[in-house]
Amino acid sequence: MTETRVPRGGKVRLGVLDGDLRVERDADIEVDGKLAVSGRARFDGDADVRGNMECGSFRSEDGTVRVRGDLFVHEDLETRDGAVEVDGELKARRVDADRGLTVGGPATADQFEVGGRLEGAQTLTAQKVSVGGKFRLAGKLKAESVEAGGSVDLKEVELETLEVGGVVHLAGGVVRRSVEVGGTFSSDAPFEFGEIEVGGIAQFHAAAKGGNIEAGGMMTADGDLTFDDLEVGGLGTIGGNGQGRNVEVGGKFSVRGSLDLSGKLEVGGQISVGEALTGTTVEIGGKIEARRAVFTSTAEIGGAVATREGFKAARITLGRKSRASGPLVGGAVEIDTKAQAEDLYGDTVELGDKAEARRVFARRVILGEGASADQVVYTDTLELKSGATVRSAPQKVATLPTFPL
C-alpha cells in the first residue's frame, strides 16, 4: 500500500488518497473537497487539517491535531500523549485519546475513552464513555454507560448507568439503572433514575423520580421527590412532596409539603413535615414535627413530637422525658417516665411514673406513681398508682367523644 508523507512544517493541499497518510510535526493541510484516506492516517505532533477528513484509521502522537471540518474514521481513532480537536462532526468505531478530545459537532462512536478531558458542543452518542478527568457536553448524551474520574457537566442525558468520582451536574433526563457518584450530584430539570448512590451530596433542583436513593452526607430536592427507599447519612430536605416506601435519615430531615410512605420511617435526629405525614411504622430518636401524622402500626418517639392536628398510630410509645404537643391518638398510648404530653386519645392510655398529660380520653386509663393529668374521661377502668393525681374529677362516661384524625 502506498504512503503519502507530509514533511515537518509542510504546507500541502490534499484530496483523495489511495493508501496511508503520514504527517510530521507542524504540518498544515489544505483540503481539496475532502481529505479522504483509504488506509491509515498517522500524525506525529501538531497538525492542522483545514476541511473535512475521512480515513480508515486515525492515530496521533505528541501533539494536537485539529480538523476544521467533519472527521469520519471507519475504524479506530487513537491518540498517544496527544489531543484531537474536531470543529465539525466526529464519527468513529472506537475513540481512545490520551490527553483530550474536543468536538464541535455531533459525536458518535461505540466507545469513547479519554484520559484527560472530553468536551462536546453538540450531542454525543455511544455505547460506553470513559473519561479520566473532566467531561463536558452541551448537547444530549445518549449512552449505555458513562464513567468519569473527575467531574461531569452535562445537559439532557439518556443513559443506563452513570459512575463519577467527583462532581456531576446535569440538566436532567433519565439514567435507567444506576447513578453512582463519589462527591456531589446535581440535576436542574426533571430527572428519572433507577437508583442513585452519592457519597457526599445529592441535589435535585427539579422534580425527581426513581428507585432507591442513598446519600452519605446530604440530599436536597427542591421539588417533588418519588423514590423506593431513601437513606441519608446527614441532612435531607424535600422542597415539595415526598412519596416512597421507606426513609432512613441519620440526622435531620425536612419536607415542605407532605410525606407519604408505604413503609417505615426512621430518623436518628429530627424530622419536620409541613403538611401530612403517613406511613406504617416510625422510629424517631429526636423530634418529629408535622401538621398531622398518621401511621398504621407502631410509633416510637425518643425525643419530642409536635403536630397541629394530631399524631395517630396503632401503638404510640413516647420515651422517657420526651415531650408531645398536639393530640396523640392511638389504640395503645404509652407515655414513659417524666414525659409530658397534651391530649391523649386511645383504647388504653398509660402514663409512666411522674409523667404529665393535659386531657386523657380512653376506655382504660393507668396513671403511674406521681403521674398527673388535668382531666381524665374513660369508659371502663381508671387505675391511679401512688401519688398519681387528676386535677378535675375523673369522668366515667358511656361513650367517649370522637377522636381526632
Place this chain on the structure above:
Amino acid sequence: MQNGSPGTPRRREVSDLYATVLEVVKRYHGAARITRISYGAGMPVDRLRNFVDRLLALGLLKSEELDGRPAYDLTPRGQEFLDTYWKMRGYIEVFDQPADPDERSSRRR
C-alpha cells in the same frame, strides 16, 4: 464544596488530591497507566509519582505489569478510603449549613 463564606471555593487539601488520584485510577479497572492518571487528575507526572508511591505504600493502590509497564488499580482499602472520604465530605457540607436552634435541642439516639 464551600468553606467559610458562601461562594468561596474550599481550598483543596492533600486528602482531596489523593482522592482525585484514586478516583481516576478506579475508572481504568486495573489498567491505569501513569500518563493516563496524570491527564485525568490534572497533575504533572513527576508530582503524581510521589502521590502514587505513597498510595502504594499505604496499600490503597496496587501495581501490576501490563504489557511490560506498570498499571495501577485500587485495592479494597483504597475503595474504603474513597467511601469514607466522600461520606466525610458530605458531613462537612452539612456542618457548613446554617445552624438551626431546634436542631441543637433535639436529642439523638
